[in-house]
Amino acid sequence: MAYIRPLKNGNFRADIRMKGITKNKTFPSKLLAEAWASATESNIKSIPALSVEQLISLSDADIDAMGGIELFNQLSVDLFSTRNAAKLGVINQLSKKELLQLSPHEIENMGGAELFTQAGKRIRYKTFREVCTEYLAQWKKKDYQNQMLRVNYWCSIFGERIITDIDIFDIRDQVDLMLNEKQRPVTINRKKAVLSSVFKYALSRGYIDENVVTSVVVDNDSKKRDRVLNKDERARLLTACQSAKWNKLHLLVLSALTTGARKSELLGLHWNDINFKDSTAKLGDTKNGSSRILTFPPIVMTEFKRFQEVGNGLIFESDRKSGTPKDIRKSWTAALKEANISDKDTLNNDGSVKVEKFTFHCLRHGFCSALSDAGKELSQIAELAGHKSIQTTMRYIHQGNEQKKQIVDELAQAFNL
Numbered sequence: 444m445a446y447i448r449p450l451k452n453g454n455f456r457a458d459i460r461m462k463g464i465t466k467n468k469t470f471p472s473k474l475l476a477e478a479w480a481s482a483t484e485s486n487i488k489s490i491p492a493l494s495v496e497q498l499i500s501l502s503d504a505d506i507d508a509m510g511g512i513e514l515f516n517q518l519s520v521d522l523f524s525t526r527n528a529a530k531l532g533v534i535n536q537l538s539k540k541e542l543l544q545l546s547p548h549e550i551e552n553m554g555g556a557e558l559f560t561q562a563g564k565r566i567r568y569k570t571f572r573e574v575c576t577e578y579l580a581q582w583k584k585k586d587y588q589n590q591m592l593r594v595n596y597w598c599s600i601f602g603e604r605i606i607t608d609i610d611i612f613d614i615r616d617q618v619d620l621m622l623n624e625k626q627r628p629v630t631i632n633r634k635k636a637v638l639s640s641v642f643k644y645a646l647s648r649g650y651i652d653e654n655v656v657t658s659v660v661v662d663n664d665s666k667k668r669d670r671v672l673n674k675d676e677r678a679r680l681l682t683a684c685q686s687a688k689w690n691k692l693h694l695l696v697l698s699a700l701t702t703g704a705r706k707s708e709l710l711g712l713h714w715n716d717i718n719f720k721d722s723t724a725k726l727g728d729t730k731n732g733s734s735r736i737l738t739f740p741p742i743v744m745t746e747f748k749r750f751q752e753v754g755n756g757l758i759f760e761s762d763r764k765s766g767t768p769k770d771i772r773k774s775w776t777a778a779l780k781e782a783n784i785s786d787k788d789t790l791n792n793d794g795s796v797k798v799e800k801f802t803f804h805c806l807r808h809g810f811c812s813a814l815s816d817a818g819k820e821l822s823q824i825a826e827l828a829g830h831k832s833i834q835t836t837m838r839y840i841h842q843g844n845e846q847k848k849q850i851v852d853e854l855a856q857a858f859n860l
Contacts, residue, residue: 445480447473461487464517486510490518498525523561530554534562547605569650571601571609571641578644593637606645611655614638618659628661635661670799671809676784683781689774691759694746696778696806702737703810703828706803710768715755717747735826775803 446458450469457476458467461484470476486509498520506512506522515522524531530553537545542564550556556568575594582590600617601609614635621631639656646654672680677700684693698709708726716724722744724737739747750758759769779786779801789798807828814824 445477445484447476447480449473459483459487462518464514466514483510483514486514487518490515490520493520495525495528498522499528501526527554527558530558531562534559534564537564547608569606569645570603571606572598572603574606574645574648574650575641577648578641581644590637593634594641596634597638597641606642607651609655611658614656614659618661622661631661635659670801670805671812672784672801672805676782677809679782680778680784683778686781687774687778689769689771691750691769692771692774692778694743694750695759695771697743697746698737698739699803699806700810701740701743703807703814704737705807706771708737710757710759710771712758713755714752714758717758719744719748719751771803 447455448458449455454469454471455473455476456467456469457480459465459480464487466483468476468479470479490509501509501522506515509515512522534542534553542559545553547568550559550568553559559568575598579587579591579594584590601613618631618635621634622628635656639654642651642654642656645651681693681696681700684696687693695709698704699706704726712724712726716726718724722739722741724739725734726737727734747758757766757768759771761767761769776786784801785798786800786802788800811824811828814827
């Protein structure tokens with residue numbers, strides 16, 4: 444039964460209560476309100492009486508004119524099942540294995556992904572972008588923003604493609620394109636690693652059968668840096684740091700030398716992270732995602748006390764932008780130059796490397812190598828360096844000829860030879 448009533452603003456509102464269905468709509472004139480009410484009441488009466496053939500013959504425009512899918516559902520008329528009965532019959536006969544083996548083209552021909560979804564059937568129809576969205580949503584590690592940027596790079600290439608449709612040839616084409624653009628293999632491998640992580644996640648969710656990214660190999664041109672300073676070079680570097688324009692460079696380098704901490708870890712330290720009583724600092728946000736404690740020798744603590752502040756400000760804060768770490772590149776390069784330590788590879792006449800360049804990260808190599816030379820166990824070195832894996836620690840340790848000779852001599856003595 445329809446009820447038309449005038450509103451204070453001059454419009455008319457039509458209210459319908461019929462067969463448990465309540466609907467209302469506002470119109471600028473009483474005539475329009477009455478026409479809508481009459482048509483709606485007629486549809487409520489006629490829809491349940493439609494035959495299967497009539498329901499199947501309805502166009503989308505017809506359905507909208509009769510009140511839309513919502514009205515059909517309210518009247519318990521399953522328009523979706525009726526109109527797609529034949530296709531649903533075929534879909535429902537497929538086994539779980541057959542459903543997961545359907546190609547994107549086959550899914551489209553059978554009614555599209557939406558039909559499978561509404562039928563409660565699981566298929567592999569996820570677009571690359573959808574998988575990336577899921578992947579980022581479950582990302583629990585640090586550096587979310589940079590990871591998102593790397594994922595977005597691949598989304599700009601594969602975004603709307605069905606992930607099962609992306610094969611090894613697609614990935615190889617992109618890698619070759621980057622090589623042609625003269626991107627370094629080490630850069631390409633970093634990008635590829637992110638793509639592989641997305642595919643690994645998709646594999647764990649059952650969206651794909653294999654991680655095809657792992658089959659695409661790029662020769663890495665990066666050589667693991669194992670440059671370690673000798674005693675004289677180390678002394679020259681520390682002297683240069685003491686006379687640097689930036690007065691905290693000596694403290695930073697001394698801390699790296701004696702703790703093996705990463706540059707990012709040290710630059711992220713706040714004053715309230717330092718325990719002056721125990722000569723320690725707590726690192727809450729490390730590369731591997733776990734916290735650890737740095738222990739400082741007295742010489743480093745003496746340097747910290749020279750600059751000691753109250754509060755939670757950054758110890759190595761930028762002098763240009765408050766609240767951000769110092770950009771040490773110019774200070775570091777100047778100190779290396781002053782210490783006569785090259786920040787570029789020194790080459791032989793044949794182009795081979797004579798002396799490797801020295802980077803800030805090499806201080807970490809020096810720390811691990813010094814502990815190894817002092818006879819410390821790998822597990823001890825790994826714990827101090829913050830390595831989760833002994834294999835990582837082993838990459839930092841390089842036995843020199845003297846150490847190797849000493850080991851062999853000790854073994855000979857043990858055999859009484």
